[in-house]
Structure formats: C-alpha cells, structure tokens
Amino acid sequence: MNLEILGISVLWTFLFGYTIVASIDFGAGFFNAYSVYAGKKHILTNIIQRYLSPVWEVTNVFLVFFFVGIVGFFPKTAFYYGTILLVPASIAILLLAIRGSYYAFETYGSRGHKGYAFMYGLSGLFIPASLSIVLTISEGGFVSLVDGNPVLDYWALFSSPLTWSIVVLSLAAVLYISAVFLTWYANKAKDSKATELMRKYALLWAFPTIVTAGGIIVELRFHNPEHYGRILGLWWMFALSFLMFIGTVWLIWNRKHYGRAFGLLVGQFALAFYAYGFSHYPYLLYPHLTIYDGFTNKAMAISLVVAFIAGLCLLIPSLYLLLRLFLFDKKYVEGKSDYHP
Amino acid sequence: MVNEEALFFSRILTELTLSFHIIYATIGVGIPLMIMIAQWVGIKKNDEHYILLARRWTRGFVITVAVGVVTGTAIGLQLSLLWPNFMELAGNVIALPLFMETFAFFFEAIFLGIYLYTWDRFENQRKHLLLLIPVAVGASFSAVFITMVNAFMNAPQGFELVDGQLVNINPIVAMFNPAMPTKVAHVVVTAYMTSAFVLASIAAFRLLKGSNHIYHKKALSLTMKLGLIFSIAAAVIGDFSGKYLAEYQPEKLAAAEWHFETEGKAPLIMYGVLDDGEVKYAIKLPFALSVLAHSDPTAEVLGLDQFPEDEIPPLYIHYLFDIMVTIGVWMVVLSFVFWIGMKRRWPIIHTKWFRWLIVLGGPLSILAIEAGWWMAEVGRQPWVLRGLMRTADAATSSNQVDLMLVLFAGLYVILAIGTIVVLSRMFRKNPVERELEERAAEKGGVPK
Numbered sequence: 001m002n003l004e005i006l007g008i009s010v011l012w013t014f015l016f017g018y019t020i021v022a023s024i025d026f027g028a029g030f031f032n033a034y035s036v037y038a039g040k041k042h043i044l045t046n047i048i049q050r051y052l053s054p055v056w057e058v059t060n061v062f063l064v065f066f067f068v069g070i071v072g073f074f075p076k077t078a079f080y081y082g083t084i085l086l087v088p089a090s091i092a093i094l095l096l097a098i099r100g101s102y103y104a105f106e107t108y109g110s111r112g113h114k115g116y117a118f119m120y121g122l123s124g125l126f127i128p129a130s131l132s133i134v135l136t137i138s139e140g141g142f143v144s145l146v147d148g149n150p151v152l153d154y155w156a157l158f159s160s161p162l163t164w165s166i167v168v169l170s171l172a173a174v175l176y177i178s179a180v181f182l183t184w185y186a187n188k189a190k191d192s193k194a195t196e197l198m199r200k201y202a203l204l205w206a207f208p209t210i211v212t213a214g215g216i217i218v219e220l221r222f223h224n225p226e227h228y229g230r231i232l233g234l235w236w237m238f239a240l241s242f243l244m245f246i247g248t249v250w251l252i253w254n255r256k257h258y259g260r261a262f263g264l265l266v267g268q269f270a271l272a273f274y275a276y277g278f279s280h281y282p283y284l285l286y287p288h289l290t291i292y293d294g295f296t297n298k299a300m301a302i303s304l305v306v307a308f309i310a311g312l313c314l315l316i317p318s319l320y321l322l323l324r325l326f327l328f329d330k331k332y333v334e335g336k337s338d339y340h341p
Numbered sequence: 342m343v344n345e346e347a348l349f350f351s352r353i354l355t356e357l358t359l360s361f362h363i364i365y366a367t368i369g370v371g372i373p374l375m376i377m378i379a380q381w382v383g384i385k386k387n388d389e390h391y392i393l394l395a396r397r398w399t400r401g402f403v404i405t406v407a408v409g410v411v412t413g414t415a416i417g418l419q420l421s422l423l424w425p426n427f428m429e430l431a432g433n434v435i436a437l438p439l440f441m442e443t444f445a446f447f448f449e450a451i452f453l454g455i456y457l458y459t460w461d462r463f464e465n466q467r468k469h470l471l472l473l474i475p476v477a478v479g480a481s482f483s484a485v486f487i488t489m490v491n492a493f494m495n496a497p498q499g500f501e502l503v504d505g506q507l508v509n510i511n512p513i514v515a516m517f518n519p520a521m522p523t524k525v526a527h528v529v530v531t532a533y534m535t536s537a538f539v540l541a542s543i544a545a546f547r548l549l550k551g552s553n554h555i556y557h558k559k560a561l562s563l564t565m566k567l568g569l570i571f572s573i574a575a576a577v578i579g580d581f582s583g584k585y586l587a588e589y590q591p592e593k594l595a596a597a598e599w600h601f602e603t604e605g606k607a608p609l610i611m612y613g614v615l616d617d618g619e620v621k622y623a624i625k626l627p628f629a630l631s632v633l634a635h636s637d638p639t640a641e642v643l644g645l646d647q648f649p650e651d652e653i654p655p656l657y658i659h660y661l662f663d664i665m666v667t668i669g670v671w672m673v674v675l676s677f678v679f680w681i682g683m684k685r686r687w688p689i690i691h692t693k694w695f696r697w698l699i700v701l702g703g704p705l706s707i708l709a710i711e712a713g714w715w716m717a718e719v720g721r722q723p724w725v726l727r728g729l730m731r732t733a734d735a736a737t738s739s740n741q742v743d744l745m746l747v748l749f750a751g752l753y754v755i756l757a758i759g760t761i762v763v764l765s766r767m768f769r770k771n772p773v774e775r776e777l778e779e780r781a782a783e784k785g786g787v788p789k
Contacts, residue, residue, distance in 0.1 A: 053454075053457075053458060054454035054455065054457065054458045055454060057406070057407075057410060057450040057453065057454060058447070058450050058451055058454065060410055060411075060414065060450075061443065061446060061447045061450050063414070064413075064414055064417055064443050064446070065443045065447065067417065067418060067421070068417065068436075068439050068440055068442075068443050069440060069443075071421055071428055071432045071436065071439075072432060072436030072437070072439060072440050073436075075428065075429045075430070075431075075432030075433050075436070076429055077421075078421040078425050078428035078429045078432055079425045079426065079428075079429040080425075081421070082421035082422050082423075082424075082425030082428060082429075082737065083425045083737055083738060083739055084739075085422060086422045086423075086737060086739045086741055086742065086745065087739075087741050087744075087745070089418055089422055090418075090419075090422065090745045090748065090749070091748075093411075093414060093415045093418055093419075094748055094749070094752055096411060096414060097411035097412065097414070097415060097752055097756065098752070098755070100407055100410060100411040100414075101407050101408050101411050101756055101759060101760075102759070103407070104403060104404055104406075104407030104408075105404065105407075105759050105763045108400060108403050108404060108763075108767070147738075149738040296432065296433050296436065297433055297507065297510045299510045299511060299512060300433060300434070300436055300437065300510055300512050303437050303512045303513070304436060304437060304440055307437060307440055307441055307444070308440070311441070311444035311447075314444065314448060315444070315447055315448070315451075318448060318451045318452065318475075319451060321451075321455065322451050322454060322455055325455055325458075325459060326454075326458065332458075
C-alpha cells in the first residue's frame with residue numbers, strides 16, 4: 001500500500017467517525033428541540049443530555065481532525081476546495097459555532113431555555129446539508145478553472161437533482177442514525193417511554209434513508225458515468241450494506257437486541273461509506289485533482305503518519321476511558337450518579 | 342492575479358476572527374493550569390475552599406472553552422478558505438505541528454469531559470487531580486504547536502525553493518525554527534499570566550461587591566502570586582524576543598521602535614507620536630535599544646534605512662508595542678506590591694481603590710495580549726511567509742469575502758453577548774456562600 005492510499009484511508013476513516021458521532025449529535029439536538037415543542041420534553045431531554053454532555057466537544061474534534069489532516073496530506077485541496085468552498089463552508093462554520101456555543105450556554109448556563117434548545121436543534125439540521133455539498137462538488141461538473149483559479153458554478157449546483165438528493169440523504173441518515181442509537185441508549189437506561197418514542201422515530205426515518213441512498217446511485221449514472229461504473233464493480237459491498245440495513249430494521253421492529261441493531265447500522269454505513277470512497281478513487285475533485293497530484297512530499301507524509309500513530313496510542317486509551325465512564329457505566333447511564341455539572 | 346478587494350476583506354476577516362478567538366484561547370490555555378494548581382493546593386492543605394475554587398472556575402471555563410472551540414474551528418477552516426495559496430504552499434512544510442495541535446486538543450477535550458462529569462464519583466480528590474493533568478497539558482501543548490506554525494511564518498525554514506518547487510523538506514527543522522523558542526514561551530507564559538489576572542480580578546470584584554468571604558481572599562492571594570511569577574517570566578522572555586528580532590527580523594524591531602537610522606548606542610523610544618516622519622513627545626532611554634537587542638549598550642542596531650521601502654511594516658506597531666510593554670510592567674508592579682503587602686500586612690492592599698486596580702488588571706492583560714499579537718502579526722507585513730510569499734499573493738480569488746465578513750462579525754457579537762450573559766447569570770445566581778452551605782449539607786456536616 002502506498003502512502004497516498006494510506007493517507008486518504010486514514011482521513012476517510014476519521015470522516016466516517018465524524019459522520020456517525022456527529023449524526024448522533026445533530027439528530028439528538030433535533031429530537032430534543034422537537035420534544036420541547038411537542039410537549040414530550042420530559043420523556044427525551046434527560047436521556048439526550050446525559051449522553052451528549054461529556055462528548056459534545058470530542059465530536060467537534062473529529063471534524064477539525066479531518067480538515068487539518070486533508071490539508072496536511074493533500075495540500076492542493078487547500079487551493080481547490082479552499083477557493084470554491086468559501087461560502088458553503090463559512091455557512092457550516094457559522095452554524096457549528098451557533099450550535100456548539102448554544103449547547104454550552106443551555107447545558108451549563110441556563111437550563112431549559114427554549115430559544116437555545118430551538119437554535120441548537122435547527123442549526124443541527126442545516127449543518128449536514130451544508131457539509132454534504134462538498135460530496136456533490138467532488139463528483140465534478142460544478143467547478144471550472146478561470147485564469148488558473150477554480151470557480152464554483154452555484155446555479156448548476158443548486159439546480160442539480162444530485163445536490164438535493166445528497167442533502168435529503170444526509171438529513172434522513174442523521175435522524176435515522178441518531179434515533180437508532182438513542183433507542184439503544186434509552187433502553188440501556190431502562191427508560192421504556194423514551195425507548196418506545198425513539199424506536200418509532202428510528203422506523204420512521206429508515207425508509208427515506210434507504211430510498212434516497214439508492215436514488216443517488218441511479219443519478220450518478222447520468223451525472224458521472226465513470227464513477228457509476230466503478231460503483232457497479234463494487235455492487236457486493238452495497239448489497240451487504242443493504243442486508244445489514246434489513247437486519248437493523250428487523251431487530252428494532254421486533255424490539256430485540258438494540259445494541260446489536262446499532263452495531264449493524266454502523267456496519268451498514270461503514271460498508272456503504274467505504275464502497276463509495278473506493279469507487280471515487282483516485283479523484284479528490286473530479287476531474288481536476290487526484291490523490292496522486294495533490295499529495296504532499298514524502299518527508300511530510302512519513303512524519304504525519306508517525307505523528308498519527310503516536311497520537312492514536314494516546315487517543316484510543318483515552319477514548320476507551322471516556323466510553324467506559326459514561327456510555328458503559330450502568331449507574332451513569334441510568335442517571336444515578338454524577339449528573340450535575 | 343491579485344484580487345485587491347478579496348485581499349482587503351480577507352485580512353480584516355482573519356484579524357477579526359483571530360482577535361476574537363485569542364481572548365478565549367488565552368483563557369483556555371491558562372485556566373486549566375490554574376484549576377489544576379487550585380486542586381493541588383486544596384489537597385495539600387486539605388482545604389475544601391480550594392477544591393471548590395477549582396470547580397467553580399471549571400464551570401465558567403466550560404463556557405469559554407465552547408466559544409474557543411467554535412471560533413478555533415472557524416479560524417482553522419478560514420486559513421484554507423481565505424488563504425488557499427498560502428496553505429497549499431505551507432501545508433507541504435508545516436502540516437505536522439498543525440496536525441499535532443488537533444491531537445493535543447483532542448486529548449484535552451476527552452479529559453475535560455471526564456473531569457466535568459465525574460465530580461463526585463471518586464472519594465479520593467487525587468483522582469480528580471489526575472484527570473486535570475491531561476487537561477492542562479493538552480491545553481498548553483495545543484498553544485505550543487499552533488505557535489510553532491506561526492513562528493514558521495516569521496522564520497520559514499526546513500525546505501529549499503528551487504525554481505518555484507519545494508525540495509528537501511524537513512518537517513522537524515520547520516517546527517524548530519529560530520522564532521519558535523521565544524514565541525512559544527512568550528505565548529504560553531502570557532496566557533498563564535493573563536488567566537491568573539483575570540481570575541484575580543473576579544475575586545477582587547466579589548470582595549468589592551460586598552462578599553467578604555475568606556474563599557475570595559484565598560482566591561485573590563493565590564492568583565496574584567501566580568500572576569506575579571508569570572508576569573516576571575513574561576518580561577524576561579519578552580527581552581529574549583527582542584534579541585531574537587534584532588538577529589532574525591530586524592525590520593520588525595526597527596519599525597516597532599521607530600529606529601530609522603542604523604546606529605550604535607541606540608536609544609529606546611517609549612511612547613510619543615509620529616508626525617510627518619518626526620517623533621514627538623517621546624521618552625528616550627539612552628542605550629536601552631542596544632541593550633534590548635544585543636545585551637551591549639554600544640552595539641549597533643539595524644535601522645529602517647537598511648530595508649527596501651516595500652518591505653517595511655506599518656509604523657503604527659510602535660503604539661501596540663508601547664501598550665503591551667506598559668501593561669506588562671504595570672502588572673508586575675501591581676502584583677509585586679500586593680505580594681509584599683500580604684507579607685508585611687500593609688493595609689493598603691485591602692483598600693477599595695487598590696482592589697479596583699486589581700479588577701482592572703484582568704481586562705488590561707487581555708488588551709496586552711491583543712496588542713502583542715497585532716504587533717507581531719502586522720510587524721511581519723508585507724509577508725505572509727517572511728521573505729518568501731507576500732500576503733497579497735496568498736489570498737483567495739473569491740468574490741464573496743465581504744459578505745462573509747459581515748456574517749462572521751454578526752456571529753462574534755452574538756457569541757460575545759451570550760458569553761457575558763451566561764457567565765454573569767451563572768455566578769450571580771449561585772454565590773459561593775450558598776454552594777458551600779449546600780456542599781456541607783450534602784455531607785451532613787456543619788458549614789465552615
């Protein structure tokens with residue numbers, strides 16, 4: 001395996017990590033805000049806050065890690081994506097900023113502030129939409145070079161059905177992933193009311209997720225036939241992913257093994273995510289930038305990999321400790337100890 | 342090629358974001374150390390007050406961390422969004438510390454979460470102290486790594502430029518550039534100093550506002566002592582920074598000192614105004630600049646006459662230098678008087694006006710941080726990478742920067758108001774007297 005592939009695999013893995021933890025986070029924010037307005041606050045808020053509080057900051061770092069890493073391994077992305085993403089990425093930053101700070105304001109400052117909960121829930125839905133634009137752009141057809149500088153064609157972007165399918169998929173997936181996770185978490189907390197409610201949401205969002213995901217593959221056939229061809233070559237990964245999806249829904253439908261259901265969900269998204277990534281190879285931005293002409297020099301690549309391994313040796317035990325103390329601590333999950341910052 | 346308008350707004354937006362971010366970042370670097378020290382003192386003296394001090398500081402700290410994190414994310418992305426050409430070039434050489442900074446930050450984030458939500462889980466206070474060590478270490482190291490990146494921009498090395506191509510890149514040499522030791526040390530120590538004085542000003546304010554509790558007195562004396570140590574350290578390292586500038590970036594030193602002509606026995610100019618190229622109303626300290634630059638009162642110091650006109654930084658950085666140094670010296674004096682006063686039992690340090698001076702010390706220290714950064718950053722104009730890439734060639738070609746500037750300015754206003762409202766409400770609603778009583782009641786003991 002060469003360094004380019006190693007670099008992009010590491011980054012892709014972190015992006016996947018961000019997708020899962022951020023989806024849980026964004027979805028939870030939305031369900032929390034919704035429950036405040038639908039008069040179901042008493043059922044959900046405690047469960048959601050108990051999970052989110054110790055980890056919200058960690059979630060954000062996954063994203064920072066990804067965008068710092070991609071500029072490190074592939075400095076040319078700074079030139080291409082940096083120039084064209086000014087507006088969409090700035091909007092995402094604004095929303096992330098509002099969301100992150102209002103979460104802290106609400107949780108540690110004045111509990112139960114409706115406005116904060118609302119801002120925090122709503123901004124969480126727009127962030128996946130503004131970030132998923134990058135996926136659309138990477139498919140090519142929206143960026144042209146003018147005087148050697150990349151320029152984004154906003155009209156083409158906003159009128160493309162591919163854009164909107166990816167936006168819808170990101171929204172549905174966020175709510176689906178979050179609902180499945182919270183069903184499991186609420187069940188672990190022995191909170192049957194919250195479990196039932198989240199189970200309903202999980203089943204509700206499963207269908208739009210899978211339909212849009214399938215739809216995007218079909219649209220790619222027209223938008224980027226080359227990519228579509230490579231996706232077909234990896235059909236078995238998508239098929240396996242679909243089977244896992246069926247498994248999750250079946251378990252949740254029958255109120256069985258929520259933990260296993262969430263595991264299957266992670267497997268489903270991992271397979272689809274990596275299959276999509278593999279099929280995108282070797283392009284970072286079709287057809288302008290491949291991972292080979294965007295790659296950094298060898299010395300930097302090696303030192304980044306070394307730093308990365310050293311960093312992981314520090315991070316993995318710490319993350320494990322975090323999970324053990326909160327996610328897998330029975331007393332904490334059930335709300336019996338340490339829930340008063 | 343250069344899009345003048347985008348360049349102008351990119352500079353303003355970067356300055357705005359960084360100026361806002363460093364308030365939170367400085368506090369974010371320094372306060373974890375103060376919290377750790379308070380926890381440690383509490384264990385050593387077996388004094389409940391210091392443990393509570395650590396907890397109450399942490400609670401406020403979380404709010405500032407949140408804003409620090411989100412504005413830090415903003416500047417992290419803005420580097421690529423506003424300066425794509427710079428990042429493309431620099432990314433090849435300086436990505437390593439940038440990458441390591443995220444690790445330090447990750448580490449801190451994990452343990453801060455754990456510390457916050459395990460406050461009463463462990464009987465032994467030492468375990469809580471153990472959790473605070475990675476928080477403080479992570480916070481300080483993220484400052485170390487990110488300042489390395491900035492130092493590189495001032496003294497780029499670790500590569501060769503052959504026909505516009507980067508060759509022989511050595512990331513480690515790039516990290517340990519000549520600007521690194523003084524920059525990193527000065528940034529970290531002034532962050533500690535500022536945090537200590539900010540916390541001192543809170544304690545002094547509570548004492549002024551009628552709460553005469555021993556808790557606030559302990560907080561005040563602890564933070565002022567720490568502030569004294571760190572402000573002296575900051576001054577010493579500041580002197581080293583002057584020597585660094587004389588050696589490696591003489592145009593910055595000359596502009597900051599309004600040192601126009603190369604000469605020996607150079608005087609240091611304090612204050613004054615520049616009027617048509619003439620310095621007026623200034624205090625001249627003979628030999629001081631030669632001493633600052635080379636530790637030798639007769640040494641020759643390069644003046645602005647030695648540099649091409651289009652490579653001289655704006656001369657207004659002299660005012661920023663004055664502000665930074667004056668505040669720094671003032672804080673050393675103030676905390677020194679307080680320390681002596683504590684030892685000798687001078688009544689003056691308990692007077693109202695003296696406490697008001699301490700209250701003022703926190704905001705002043707933050708102002709000094711801002712002035713220092715503005716001086717350091719404006720002082721390397723016109724370069725983004727000194728001697729290598731001009732700021733004008735680094736900016737984006739996009740046309741929407743002005744709109745983004747408006748959006749972000751709005752965001753920072755909202756965040757600033759939010760922070761102030763939430764923090765003041767948080768502590769006004771829950772004064773320390775009540776919290777102490779509650780804690781005592783929980784334990785079934787008698788309130789101290």
